[in-house]
Amino acid sequence: METIFISDLHLSDKREDLLLAFKNFLLSIPYNTNLIIIGDLFDYYIGIDKQDKAQNLVKESLNNAFKERHIKTFFIRGNRDFLMSKKEALYFNMELLDDIHIINTSYANIAITHGDKLCTKDISYIKYRKIVDLPISRCIFALFPFFLKKKLANSIRNKSKNTKRTFSKQDMEKYNITLDGLNNLVKEYKVDTLLHGHIHIFKEYKDEVLNLKKRISLGAWDKNYSYIKVGLDMITFKEESIDKLIK
Secondary structure, three states, X not given: OOEEEEOOOOEOOOOHHHHXXXXXXXXXXXXXXXXXXXXXXXXXOOOOOOOOHHHXXXXXXXXXXXXXXXXXXXXXXXXXXXXXXXXXXXXXXXEEOOOEEEEEOOOOEEEEEOOHHHOXXXXXXXXXXXXXXXXXXXXXXXXXXXXXXXXXXXXXXXXXXXXXXXXXXXXXHHOOOXXXXXXXXXXXXXXXXXXXXXXXXXXXXXXXXXXXXXXXXXXXOOOEEEEEEEOOOOEEEEEEEOHHHHO
């Protein structure tokens, strides 16, 4: 059975083109295929919102994929939707996987992860994730009224959009995946191949650290979209114009 991987769609009510692209992409997937979404499915996620057009489209589209095309969908949390619980993932007809998921094939031992936790030089973010990943932190956040959660999320999102940042070499190193992060992953999970998103760069890397033969990074969905396909005997990856999915 083939498995298709996508990441960093950042779906929202403000991007009708991406909503249509996602819907049509699902329709292009062959029957009896696994789909794994490697984080940042939504532009931001703070909980189920039945008034949210993007959430409703995901739920409906994945439900149709399950029933009509026998596509089983899995989800790995990203930095924009790490608050999603197993129960909430099921609401969207997805099965939640661990932050690092391993697939063993005859030709590779593959790790799949969003990628944010491999950016080990972004120390403040790594500390933040450790705190918010604690069950007690999630319980406290769950008690907040939804309107307050949404207000906080919009505030952070707008601030990020309105802040212009000039990236120096140091900035690029800080917000990128590090060799230390890769080394730790390979040593702990004994893998030779890595598939991830997060950095929004569509690229293949080879032999960066000892025993890691290949790393494939998915791009974010915007003017282009990209996907990875793991089959019985090989890994393929492709990037195409988003126009192919919305015409």
